[in-house]
Amino acid sequence: MTNRIREIRKARGLGLADLAKRIGVSMSAMSKLETGHMQVTVKYLEKLAKALDVAPAALLPSDPGGPSMINNSLL
Numbered sequence: 001m002t003n004r005i006r007e008i009r010k011a012r013g014l015g016l017a018d019l020a021k022r023i024g025v026s027m028s029a030m031s032k033l034e035t036g037h038m039q040v041t042v043k044y045l046e047k048l049a050k051a052l053d054v055a056p057a058a059l060l061p062s063d064p065g066g067p068s069m070i071n072n073s074l075l
Helices: 002-011 016-023 027-035 042-052
Strands: none
Touching: 002 027, 002 042, 016 027, 016 042
């Protein structure tokens, strides 16, 4: 998922700071979300999808057998 966030952000012509501002996090936190150094919670998945104007599923890994990058503990 981490590469998907970056791919879509760049395709939308957004900088890291722009996306961070849209979802209400620091640029450092946004970088960590994007690189996978911070797990994406469902809350942030929804915020990212809205900010990038995509369905939340568009941010999910395409390999269903791969490791999950989403922290479901906050459901």
